[in-house]
Amino acid sequence: MKIVLDAMGGDYGVQPIVEGLISALKKENFSPIIVGDSKEIEKFVPQELKSKIQVIHCNDYIAMHDHASSATKRKESSIYVGMELLREGEADAIVSAGHSGATMSLATLRLGRIQGVSRPAICTMMPTSIEGKYSLILDAGANTDCKPEYLLDFALMGYEYAKGVMGIPHPKVGLLSNGEEDIKGNELTKETFPLLKNYDFFIGNVEGKNIFDGSVDVVVCDGFIGNLVLKSSEGVASAISKMLKQEIKKSIFSMLGAMLMRNAFKALKARTDHSEYGGAPLLGVNKTVIISHGSSNARAIECAIYQAIHTLKANVCDKIRKSFESIER
């Protein structure tokens, strides 16, 4: 299993990327190829791992402020070079915390879409109030304006991923809407509903709260809304944490209580920490592509590598391919 790691374009430079790789290498068996500024990368690779990690030097990388459209022309950029390794069959998966727009457009254009998939989608895992249970939301940001058939595709891809990677035998798929009743929705979801209605996995419209209560496994929406819901949720969690800290500081009893609750808070943090879910797979392209937060720390990169491995082991691309072959349209 060969996994390409894009060392460039993350908010905190090369260090967390390499460190995440080193941690992953201790636990999983795979062959890493790391693309980017070799001088920078080698700073962080310990001597004993140098033979295990293949470094491919690249002169260029796509920065966060660059336009995604420029990515296809910048053939010496790390993400371009990495993607070509997948295209040429030299590697099986890629993980990048760089410019996500560039990663998406290169994946779509250079690796190609799986036959029948109208648009690849970013699939993000969300924690729920049921311990050990997660929900998937897709599209989480790849496609701002969608058509009903895209949303149908997202449902099918999310279903396969939930089954294959998360090991849910019969994933429940819901359409994100402003009410649970069948008639609720905006123009897009109302047109999507009949396309999904006949699938056994479809449980109907779901509401924002259902993403977090464990009642649905796969939540389907357009990428604009997926992104908003994701960032709003992060915003709420962060606001609650800040508010609680403010309230704790107001009394000595609370401060003492908070000390006693340290482990509970730590566990809560782990359950809601994005780093632990790894990155988000871009589903619908011909190879395994994992997109990580620009702000990924080493732990997030490590988990994103595990996610690439699980996705490969579960043959998600093949399963999506088969699922789309069998659809009559």
Next chain:
Amino acid sequence: MKIVLDAMGGDYGVQPIVEGLISALKKENFSPIIVGDSKEIEKFVPQELKSKIQVIHCNDYIAMHDHASSATKRKESSIYVGMELLREGEADAIVSAGHSGATMSLATLRLGRIQGVSRPAICTMMPTSIEGKYSLILDAGANTDCKPEYLLDFALMGYEYAKGVMGIPHPKVGLLSNGEEDIKGNELTKETFPLLKNYDFFIGNVEGKNIFDGSVDVVVCDGFIGNLVLKSSEGVASAISKMLKQEIKKSIFSMLGAMLMRNAFKALKARTDHSEYGGAPLLGVNKTVIISHGSSNARAIECAIYQAIHTLKANVCDKIRKSFESIER
């Protein structure tokens, strides 16, 4: 100041509505008119308040499962009778925890839109991590599919409400989008951006997280997204609370800590509790209409009445009217 209270259609029946009214009467000076099943209502009105509370009996009410469109025909329903009191000038504001679709359509059709307003919008207050600071989000659910000019109207109305009722001298208005950069957005927000660009109050695109960090006062979006963000946020808050309770139960130290932190948790709950914000005003109609959660408890109804009073005192309808008079289109 005459305020109509719709006693009917709430999830918990007449009791919390009447109790909320009684609490509000202790603190504020206003003349209440309560519409609904008089027999039910009178059960909860203490003898000494019977002269203070005018009860108007109605034979009918719009239940949650009824279609909003039927509301205009059911002239004996409590919300219809209540709305007519406003229309005829017999009352100044109405508060309802009943069928919100029915309230909206009756308000729009019977009270009429303020000249120039394309669509009335539900305006909801959200807590932020800055103590005492709230943000407004509109539309929170009245209009699922919007045009750019609706969003411009929402911005203008939200600005007036933030200034008048919340007392913010120069409210900052942001357009909810999938990134802060000007070029980010979906078709709708990209077309809305240029309409807002020249207003001094407009601070550009804002992200989901900004709703909760105090960096923006008024967040503008379509009603489908507003509803999703609202319900997702409630879902996150509720999931975090459940997770923390689960973690606390795992250790005796945490349980002890949680006891010591009781006041901090209480304060946090108060800061994030929807009941405390009252209901959501429907902005853009000719009178003050406050829409409360169907699941409102007595405290939520009490706060919704205060909100009606503040909205009346601030002359929000007049201010919106003036603001729309001065726009050249």
